[in-house]
Amino acid sequence: MDQDSDRLVRPTALPEKEHRVKRIPWIIAALAAALYCSFSVTQWNGFISPSWDLGIFTQLANQYAHFNAPIVDIKGPGYNLLGDHFHPILILLGPVFRLFPSGLTLLILQNLLFAWSSVPITRLASQKFGAGWGAALGVSYALSWGLLEAIAAQFHEIAFAVPLLAFGLVHWIEGRKRAYIEIGLLAFVKEDLGLTVAAFGFVMLLSTWGQAAPRRSFASLKKSLTSRQARNGWLMICWGFFWFVASIWIILPLLNPGGVWDYTGRLSETSFFAPAEKYVTLALLLASAGIIGIRSPLMLLMIPTLLWRFAGNVPYYWGWEWHYSAILMPIAAVSLIDGLSSSSSLKIPPRTLGALGISLSLLTSLAMAWTGPVGSYVRGNYYVLDQRAGEGAVNAVRDNARVVSDFRMLAYLVPGNTLYWEGTVGDATVDTAVISPGHSAHSQHPEEWASKKFGGTWKIVYDQSGFTVLERIDLLTQ
Known part of the structure; x- marks a missing residue:
């Protein structure tokens, strides 16, 4: 890593142009935030829910907002979400959700964090390559497929990892000590990111070795491993591995209802080198790094994430959709800058x-972007449901109800209710059921479906455009 190569590509911007260079990152971030939020608001108003995840994190945020443990009944009655993934950083959602109690709040927050992460990347690129090319790279990052797919997949804990990586890597290239704190905090975003922190420590050691002598040798290695930067690198490796091991083998099993880490079974029974979809993902990552990014040792930070994804037996892990590649986007962008600076x-x-x-x-x-969900939205081809009918269903639910719902409606019903998902409700007692368009209950009598599935006698209290609300008569009339 050559941290003194700022002038290899282009001299630093002239003083009279510095004000323009300083504005560019914030302009790009503001435009990105506007696009992201416009898409998310349309998605929210149209009752588009790709999965149950937004409901889960909305329920977690609601618990933190009221100073409760993160008990998320959507995962299962009484389920502590800190036994699912290690993400204590999500406690920061509590104050924000207390002010704005809505699942849309989480979408907007993630969008703002993603847009903010473009600021240091655009700024560094503008300083090194000039305002024009810096802006081009900033736009490339803001529209990167990993971020846009994550926005379409809605909120996940990696919303915090993206800006931590962007700022941390840029600050490290600039020689700022705050980078160690920013990268170190990744360990509190998700359990596997402890390995990314450790990989960063390894990159620090590798960089120190490269600076110790014109050519790497055993003698220069021995010398470099005793330097201050090497000691910091070892500390980062130990810090990352400690939290990875502690979370996987101690914290998560301790808080998990089953006493185990739930995802062990997803890392087996698959071929690491197949299917071909994995190679497409790698090609897209190389292209996002401009290929020249492969010269930067920072690309090594992708390895821990790619290892568990490609070793997994879940097809969603392998490709470029969903949120799994979001944290790789700042790595690709900063690696591109670093690779060009040392070219x-x-x-x-x-x-x-x-x-x-x-x-x-x-x-x-x-x-x-053009072929993905956001591109469909920009072209006016993004399918949404009847907003008025969906809002009517939400408003038809009584306050403090014990609600069971399909995954589409979960995030909308969290505030003010005890909420379960129909797939994990177990034997919990519920008095209200909410279903959305396309639900299998519509192919039969919804009252009979509810009675067979949850017991008791039910009646429909709201039914419009496929949004249906049912109440359990025998409980509510007692």
Whole structure:
């Protein structure tokens, strides 16, 4: 890692242009936030829920907002979500949700965090390559497929990891000590990110070795491992591994209802090198890093995430959709900057190489964005449900009800209710059921469906455009 290569590609911006360079990152971030939030508001108003995850995190935020343990009944009656994944950083959702108690709050917060993460990346790129190419890379990052797919998949804990990585990696390149804190906090976002922290410590050691002598040798390795930066690298490795081991083998099993880490079974019975979808994901990551990013040791930070994803037996892990690649986007972008900054040893002129690398990254982002969910929204082809009917169903639910719902309606029903998902409700007693368009209960009499599934006698109190609310008569009339 050459941290003194700021002028290899282009001289620092002239003083009269500095004010413009400083505005560019914030302009791009503001435009990105506007696009992200416009999409999420449309998604929310149209009752589009790709999974039950937003409901889960909304229920968690509601618990934290009222100073309760993160008991998420959607996962199962009495389920402590800290036994599912290790994400204590999500306690920060509590104060925000207390002020704005809605699942939409989580979507907006994630969008703002993603948009904010573009600021340091655009700023560093503008300083090194000039305002024009810096803005191009900033736009490429803001529209990167990993971020847009995560926005479409709705809120997940990695919302906090993305800005921590963006700021942490940029600050490390700039030689700022706060980078260690920012990267170190990743261990509290999700259990596997402890390995990413450890990988960062390894990159620090590798970088120190490269600076110890013109050529790496055993003698220079021995010398580099005693330097201050190497000691910091070892501390990061120990910190990351400690929290990874502690969370996987102690904390999560202790808080999990089954006394185990629930995801052990997802890392087996699959071929690591198949299917071909995995190679497409790798190709997209290389393209997002402009290929030249492979010269940067920071690309090694992708390895822990890619290892568990490709070793997993869940097809969603392998591809470019959902939220799994979001944390890889700041790594790709900063690796591209770092790779270009250290490209003076190549025969291709740095400016030409920079234009090629950034252009490839930008074209990849634009192509993927146009064909993805956000692109469908921009083209006016994004399908949504009847907003008025959906809101009517939510309003038809009594306050403090014990509600069971399909996954589409979960996040909307959290505030003010005890909420269960129909797939994990178990033997919990419920007095209200809410179903949405396309539910199998519509193919029969919903009252009979509810009686067979939850017991008792039910009646329909709201039914419009496929949104149906039922109440259990024998409980509510007692």
